[in-house]
Amino acid sequence: MARLLTKSCLWKGGSPASTVPVMLRGYSAGSSDTEYLHKSIVPTMHFQKSLPRLPIPKLEETIKRYLNAQRPLLDDDQFRKTEQLTHSFQNGVGKELHEELVQQDKQNKHTSYISGPWFDMYLCAREPIVLNFNPFMSFTPDPKPEYNDQLLRATNMTVSAMRFLKTMRAGYLEPEIFHLNPAKSDTQRFKNLIRFVPSSLSWYGAYMVNAYPLDMSQYFRLFNSTRIPKLNKDELVSHENGRHLLVLRKGHFYVFDVLDKDGNVVKASEIQAHLKYILSDSSPAPEFPLGYLTSEERNTWAILRQKLMDNGNQSALQKIDSAVFCLCLDDFPIRDRVHLSHNMLHGSGSNRWFDKSFSIIMAEDGTSAINFEHSWGDGVAVLRFQNEVFKDSTEHPAVSPQSSAAPVDSSKAVQKLTFNLDDALKAAVTDTKKKFDAAVGSLTIAAMEFKRGGKEFLKTQKLSPDAVSQLSFQMAFLRQYGQTTATYESCSTAAFKHGRTETIRPATIYTKRCSEAFVKNPSKHSAAELREMLNECSKYHGQLTKEAAMGQGFDRHLFALRYLAAGKGMSLPELYQDPAYARINHNVLSTSTLTSPAVQLGGFAPVVADGFGVGYGVHDDWIGCNVSAYPQRDVKQFVQCVHQSLEDIYKLLEEKPGKK
Known part of the structure; x- marks a missing residue:
């Protein structure tokens, strides 16, 4: 089924083209707080x-x-x-x-x-999630060509993503509303009135002016969330306390904090420095890239994951699972649209962790896309996130071509994850890679x-x-x-x-x-x-x-x-x-x-x-x-x-x- x-x-x-038009929102009037995209006067979950x-x-x-x-x-x-x-x-x-x-x-x-x-x-489906479930949506290139540089765009998107996270969790993200008559309902006057209507009645107030608030219950699974393989039925887990970003490059895993201990977004120049450090790592690709295992049949992956845990890899897996999201930096440019589709839908498999709620994948030329795991929700939350991140990172970029990375010691801030693999796990990675290559090759x-x-x-x-x-x-x-x-x-x-x-x-x-x-x-x-x-x-x-x-x-x-x-x-x-x-x-x-x-x-x-x-x-x-x-x-x-x-x-x- x-x-x-x-x-x-x-x-x-x-955001169904036939039923829900896409809206790109900007900053609210007078918002100058760099921690947030905007500050909606109507709370995010007001209509829920x-x-x-x-x-x-x-x-x-x-x-x-x-x-x-x-x-x-x-x-x-x-x-x-x-x-x-x-x-x-x-x-x-x-x-x-x-x-x-x-x-x-x-x-x-x-x-x-x-x-x-x-x-x-x-969650009970046992087929691999790659090709069978995970879709992709690619970002439009930045209208300013010089901003499509991989390091710049990755920094800007990461900062905008963190602003989205903070805006949403603070309840400042504008509620998602389908306006049938925007002249009446998509107005400051409507917002000023509806915010005083109790939550238990607020939907009816919107309905009176032909506005239809949409369900936002899936949004909390966007960040710090992962699908964990289990025998017969997988599990969705969220670790809202995670403050670090997971970065994949050439099959290596890195983590560093993008929120500080007070929950503020780390300075853009520091994020830029850490990403620059990762991009300069010249280590050869690992012989057994662990990311392939997330493309396995789910029961097989569940058994292998348990073996990984038993082999002393709990801490590294916990870092992956609890990361705010996954950023995959690919070390090649995109040739054409067909290459773009193949790369963002499945890629080589070595530089992905398909179980994360979503990954931003970015090629060397700044071409980027979201690949997302489908069980936790449909595209409502993902599309809203993509719209907001695109708008914020292109209209209010945190760093520019003239910006310098902060003079920080990234070797201390960035942790490269290491894994203990025995012969059975190495053989499993090799076997999974063969299956993956055969599937995507067809x-x-x-x-x-x-x-x-x-x-x-x-x-x-x-x-x-x-x-x-x-x-x-x-x-x-x-x-x-x-x-x-x-x-x-x-x-x-x-x-x-x-x-x-x-x-x-x-x-x-x-x-x-x-x-x-x-x-x-x-x-x-x-x-x-x-x-x-x-x-x-x-x-x-x-x-x-x-x-x-x-x-x-x-x-x-x-x-x-x-x-x-x-x-x-x-x-x-x-x-x-x-x-x-x-x-x-x-x-x-x-x-x-x-x-x-x-x-x-x-x-x-x-x-x-x-x-x-x-x-x-x-x-x-x-x-x-x-x-x-x-x-x-x-x-x-x-x-x-x-x-x-x-x-x-x-x-x-x-x-x-x-x-x-």
Whole structure:
């Protein structure tokens, strides 16, 4: 289940383009305190208490939506069988499970019905987290070229990251709010009023002016947090007292304090000096780089980690686990976007610690990205962090090309971690490296940029930009493989307390009909008919997106009912044994979108061996996608087919009405 359901929780989960616009906030008026990004007069967690609870959809609605999503994937006989199974589930065991789920939910008002099962799904998954779970989002380069120097940018980002940590922990970070009417709610007047509304009622005050505060419960796991491998189920740990940064370079591990004993950010010139010292270390790379072990199958890694502990490495591992975050300094420049994607998604494995909640990876030329472990949260917190760090480090850099590193003795301040490895552990590192190299060596990535137009043009045509992008993937797959396939698009449910994500199912009867018209029989249809099909796709996709954002999809509900049945030791209900259920959850097209001024591009691996991992963005005047695949699929041909599909759609839209 884990691999089938989770991979693209990031992109729309981060800040769904269709439901939550990305906001880059700056300093609050009059803030001159260098310790903080800003000082919001509305406390960070002001709305958390009164957030609405994630609704459990009505069972009959879930079944109806499930059948609608199955219709384009099944022939008539298959569909009839699935229809019978769903209706007997709805009237029998499904009804009992649903009633029990509703009762459980009523007894756990502090959380959402999906939160516990979702954590379990991630933490119980035994596959390696590299490629299967961890995604990446790369930073846009600093607009001032001279600031893209590795030492400068690493120093500035580290200082900005610490300002973010301090702002958040002090409760000064502006709450995350989705403003439907910013003129009314994203104002000083609103902030002055809402801060006096008690936390237990504050959400309702925001709702009155069409503002929707988002869940921020995941934010505390951003810093000082790590996923620890354990047999059968991993554990998330946070050590909020950790004051040091973990730096990896050439497979070596270094730590130094970035917060002093009073909790203040260490001087930027000192951080610069320590990073300069690390960059000047000419020691050869270790023969057995320990970072590879974090890419192992989780039970294997759990056993190896215990061996590391027994071998006297507890102190070094504790330093890694409790570090504020991980900074990976790579000693080579980035060649192109495909190289960027490979490096930030997996790299060589020797200079990474994939278990940390997130790592900032920075190449020699200052190209940087965040790679994050996915179990603790979705992209909501990560994207906010990335936006704030980008804005702060580019607009208020702590050091400049003219700055000098502080005259401090970094050899005393920086500790290089050493590890005791016996022959069995050395052999394990060598073995893991082979597996890692084989896995990442089988991944291909291709990027596509369609420059004929983007969001602005599509809006003049009254079409949803996201719907058009998703249609282009359906058309591309049909063009390449002659069929419609199971497709996953992730959408955040952060508008609810402890919401995670819901699935939008973009393969619909409308996209199937439209794709076949464009790809198989374009001459059969008039321009007006094709336009009408585009309108239908757009309208229905908009409805699915809205339903998902409001917690009214079907995937999470069915997942929770299955989880409940398993927890009770029941035999698996027939609905879940239906080959059609397995097929719709075998997400050949796993897609996710994100656009933000701070993000250059992002990506993730496919969730199934014969799938595509599609990260995409619709910009004002262009559309781009970054697609990954394993050998069973031809990724280069797929992105060409996507480009061709967009060409076909735009050609039609640019024609004068009335033309055949």
